Amino acid sequence: xxxxxxxxxxxxxxxxxxxxxxxxxxxxxxxxxxxxxxxxxxxxxxxxxxxxxxxxxxxxxxxxxxxxxxxxxxxxxxxxxxxxxxxxxxxxxxxxxxxxxxxxxxxxxxxxxxxxxxxxxxxxxxxxxxxxxxxxxxxxxxxxxxxxxxxxxxxxxxxxxxxxxxxxxxxxxxxxxxxxxxxxxxxxxxxxxxxxxxxxxxxxxxxxxxxxxxxxxxxxxxxxxxxxxxxxxxxxxxxxxxxxxxxxxxxxxxxxxxxxxxxxxxxxxxxxxxxxxxxxxxxxxxxxxxxxxxxxxxxxxxxxxxxxxxxxxxxxxxxxxxxxxxxxxxxxxxxxxxxxxxxxxxxxxxxxxxxxxxxxxxxxxxxxxxxxxxxxxxxxxxxxxxxxxxxxxxxxxxxxxxxxxxxxxxxxxxxxxxxxxxxxxxxxxxxxxxxxxxxxxxxxxxxxxxxxxxxxxxxxxxxxxxxxxxxxxxxxxxxxxxxxxxxxxxxxxxxxxxxxxxxxxxxxxxxxxxxxxx
Amino acid sequence: xxxxxxxxxxxxxxxxxxxxxxxxxxxxxxxxxxxxxxxxxxxxxxxxxxxxxxxxxxxxxxxxxxxxxxxxxxxxxxxxxxxxxxxxxxxxxxxxxxxxxxxxxxxxxxxxxxxxxxxxxxxxxxxxxxxxxxxxxxxxxxxxxxxxxxxxxx
Numbered sequence: 001x002x003x004x005x006x007x008x009x010x011x012x013x014x015x016x017x018x019x020x021x022x023x024x025x026x027x028x029x030x031x032x033x034x035x036x037x038x039x040x041x042x043x044x045x046x047x048x049x050x051x052x053x054x055x056x057x058x059x060x061x062x063x064x065x066x067x068x069x070x071x072x073x074x075x076x077x078x079x080x081x082x083x084x085x086x087x088x089x090x091x092x093x094x095x096x097x098x099x100x101x102x103x104x105x106x107x108x109x110x111x112x113x114x115x116x117x118x119x120x121x122x123x124x125x126x127x128x129x130x131x132x133x134x135x136x137x138x139x140x141x142x143x144x145x146x147x148x149x150x151x152x153x154x155x156x157x158x159x160x161x162x163x164x165x166x167x168x169x170x171x172x173x174x175x176x177x178x179x180x181x182x183x184x185x186x187x188x189x190x191x192x193x194x195x196x197x198x199x200x201x202x203x204x205x206x207x208x209x210x211x212x213x214x215x216x217x218x219x220x221x222x223x224x225x226x227x228x229x230x231x232x233x234x235x236x237x238x239x240x241x242x243x244x245x246x247x248x249x250x251x252x253x254x255x256x257x258x259x260x261x262x263x264x265x266x267x268x269x270x271x272x273x274x275x276x277x278x279x280x281x282x283x284x285x286x287x288x289x290x291x292x293x294x295x296x297x298x299x300x301x302x303x304x305x306x307x308x309x310x311x312x313x314x315x316x317x318x319x320x321x322x323x324x325x326x327x328x329x330x331x332x333x334x335x336x337x338x339x340x341x342x343x344x345x346x347x348x349x350x351x352x353x354x355x356x357x358x359x360x361x362x363x364x365x366x367x368x369x370x371x372x373x374x375x376x377x378x379x380x381x382x383x384x385x386x387x388x389x390x391x392x393x394x395x396x397x398x399x400x401x402x403x404x405x406x407x408x409x410x411x412x413x414x415x416x417x418x419x420x421x422x423x424x425x426x427x428x429x430x431x432x433x434x435x436x437x438x439x440x441x442x443x444x445x446x447x448x449x450x451x452x453x454x455x456x457x458x459x460x461x462x463x464x465x466x467x468x469x470x471x472x473x474x475x476x477x478x479x480x481x482x483x484x485x486x487x488x489x490x491x492x493x494x495x496x497x498x499x500x501x502x503x504x505x506x507x508x509x510x511x512x513x514x515x516x517x518x
Numbered sequence: 519x520x521x522x523x524x525x526x527x528x529x530x531x532x533x534x535x536x537x538x539x540x541x542x543x544x545x546x547x548x549x550x551x552x553x554x555x556x557x558x559x560x561x562x563x564x565x566x567x568x569x570x571x572x573x574x575x576x577x578x579x580x581x582x583x584x585x586x587x588x589x590x591x592x593x594x595x596x597x598x599x600x601x602x603x604x605x606x607x608x609x610x611x612x613x614x615x616x617x618x619x620x621x622x623x624x625x626x627x628x629x630x631x632x633x634x635x636x637x638x639x640x641x642x643x644x645x646x647x648x649x650x651x652x653x654x655x656x657x658x659x660x661x662x663x664x665x666x667x668x669x670x671x672x
Contacts (some may be wrong), residue, residue: 002641005622011639011641011654012640012643012654012656013638013643014643014653014654015641015647015654015655015657016644016656016657047643047644048643050644058644073622106526124601161599183640184637184638186599186600186602186637186642187598187599187600187601187637187642188599188638188640188642189520189640189641189643190640191640192640193640222644224546225636225639225640225649226639226640226650228654231646249526249546261545262539262542262543263542263543264542264581264583264635265542265545265546265581265583265584266581266582266583267580267581267582268637272661279542280539280542281538281539282539282541282567282577283541283544283573283577284542284576284577285580285581286580300538341643342606342642342643343601343604343642343645344600344601344642344643344645345604345605346643349642349644350643372605381600385599385600403584415601415642417601417604418604418640419604420604422606428600428603431600431603435599435637438636438637441580474578505547
C-alpha cells in the first residue's frame with residue numbers, strides 16, 4: 001500500500017506555496033522510488049505552520065512545517081517520508097499545544113480528512129447527526145437545538161432553536177434554508193476553513209435544518225473572494241447527492257433536500273441577512289426593514305431560516321451527541337464552543353475552537369503567543385470591522401456574548417485582530433468610518449451620510465481643528481448612526497470609532513490641540 | 519457586440535434565465551465570458567428576465583465585482599482590511615505602487631496591469647495577502663513581495 005502524505009489544499013496554504021510543495025514532494029518521492037499517495041486535506045487551522053506537511057508513519061502522523069517549496073529537497077533527503085529529524089519537524093500535530101488546548105466539536109475533522117471523501121467523513125463520525133435526526137420528529141430536532149443553547153454564530157447571537165421553531169411553525173408551500181457564508185469581517189476565516197476542510201459538516205447541518213423546519217431547498221451564499229470554498233462546495237454537493245446525503249431520499253428516508261451554491265459579488269453589506277436575501281433574489285444588496293422577519297417572509301417571500309455557516313455546522317454534533325453534550329460547555333448564556341480566529345500581528349494565528357469563557361488576554365498572550373513581530377500588543381479588535389478596539393486593561397474580559405456587550409464591544413463572528421504598538425488608532429477609527437462609507441448600501445441616511453461626515457469630522461479632530469466642538473459632533477454622529485441605522489453596518493460602526501477614541505485618546509490629535517492652544 | 523458575442527450571451531441567457539433570482543448568476547457568467555459586462559448586454563439581459571434596463575444597470579453598479587470596462591491583463595487585488603493592516607500591509611501597498619508604477623485603484627497606461635483594493639480574503643493570519651488574477655498569495659513582505667513584483671512586470 002502506498003504511503004499517505006497530507007498537504008493542505010486550503011487557500012491559505014496554497015497562498016504560501018502548498019501546490020509547489022506537493023509537486024516537489026511527488027517528484028522527490030518518485031526519484032527515491034517511494035510509493036506515496038498525496039492527500040490534499042484541509043488546513044488544521046494553524047496558519048503560521050503552513051504549508052504543514054504530514055506523513056503517515058508507524059508512529060502515526062508526523063508533521064513538518066512551515067515547509068517552503070525550497071525546503072522540500074532537503075527535507076526528503078533528510079528522511080521526511082520516514083518521519084526523520086529535521087529543523088521543521090513538529091512531531092505529532094495533535095500534541096502541539098495550539099491544537100491540544102482546543103475543544104474541537106464543529107472543527108473535529110478539519111485538516112484530518114480528505115474534504116471530499118464521504119468514507120473519511122463517516123469514519124470520523126460524520127453522518128451520525130442526520131441519521132439521528134431522521135429517527136426523531138422534526139419538532140424533537142428543533143427542541144434539541146433549543147436545549148443545546150446554540151446561538152447565532154454570525155454575530156447577532158440570536159437563539160438558533162427559536163429561529164428554527166418559527167420557520168417550522170410557519171405554514172407555506174415552500175420554505176428555505178439559507179446559509180450565510182458571506183464572511184466579510186476582516187480577521188475571520190472560520191467559515192472559509194470549514195467549507196474548504198470539511199464541507200460535508202455544513203451540508204449535513206443544512207439537511208438537519210431542512211428536516212426540522214420542513215424545507216426542501218437550501219442555498220449557500222458564498223462571497224466571491226472565496227474561490228476555493230466555492231469550488232470545494234460544488235464538488236462536495238455532487239458527492240453528497242450521489243452518496244445519499246442529499247437528494248430525493250436523504251439518509252435513506254423519505255425526506256428530500258437539495259442545496260445550491262450562489263456566489264456574491266463583492267458587497268460587504270450582503271453579510272447582513274436581509275441584504276443577502278435581496279442579493280439571492282437577484283437585486284441590489286439593500287437591507288430590508290424588519291419586520292417582517294425572514295422566518296416569516298424571507299427568500300422569495302417564503303419562510304426562511306437564515307443562519308451562519310458555524311451555526312448550521314454545529315447542528316450535526318448536537319444531534320449526534322445530544323443537547324447536553326454541547327450545552328455543558330461554555331458560561332452563562334453563551335453555551336457550547338466558539339471557533340475563535342486569531343489574526344493580525346500574532347505569533348500563533350489561526351482557528352482556535354474553545355468553550356466560551358476564555359479571556360481575551362489568554363487568547364492573545366498565551367494561546368496566540370503575543371505578536372509575530374515581537375513588538376508590544378497595543379490594541380485588539382474583536383468582532384470584525386464593526387467590533388470595538390480593546391486595550392490591554394480589558395484583557396480580563398471573558399469570551400462571552402454578554403461580557404463583551406457589557407464592556408462596550410461584541411464578539412461578532414469571533415475574529416480577534418492583534419495590533420502592535422506602531423498602530424495609529426485615529427487612523428483605525430477613520431478607516432472604520434471610511435469602510436462604512438464604501439460599503440453602505442445607501443438605504444438609510446444615518447449610515448449613508450453619517451459615515452462620510454464621520455470621516456470628515458475625524459480628519460478635523462486629527463488635525464486639531466476645533467477639537468472639543470468636533471469631538472461633540474463625532475459623538476452625536478455616532479449616537480445617530482447607532483440608534484438610527486437600519487442594520488448593523490451603520491449601527492455598529494460607532495463601536496470601533498468610539499472605543500478607539502475612549503481607550504486611546506492620545507492618538508486623536510491631543511498633542512496638536514495643546515500646541516494650538518499655546 | 520459581434521455576432522458570436524451575441525450568440526454567447528444568448529446561450530447564457532437561455533441556460534440561466536429560468537433560475538429563481540437569476541440575475542447575479544447571469545452577470546457572473548457574462549463577466550466570465552467577456553471579462554466585463556458589455557454595455558450592449560444590459561438590454562438583452564433585461565429583456566430575458568423581464569426587468570427594466572435601469573434595474574439591471576442598478577445591480578451591475580451596486581456590486582464591486584462587476585466591471586463595465588475590460589480588465590487589465592493582470593489584476594493584483596491587495597487586501598486593505600484590518601487584519602492585513604495589522605501586518606503592515608501599508609508598507610506592502612507602498613512598495614507595490616512604487617515597484618509596479620501604478621497607484622492603488624488604477625491600471626497602468628498600457629492597460630496590462632492593475633492594482634486594486636479588496637477587503638478581506640480570509641487569509642488574516644498570513645497577511646499581507648492578495649489575489650493575482652485568481653491565484654492567492656500571502657506573507658507579502660521581503661523576498662516574496664519582490665518576487666511578486668518581478669513576476670508581474672515580466
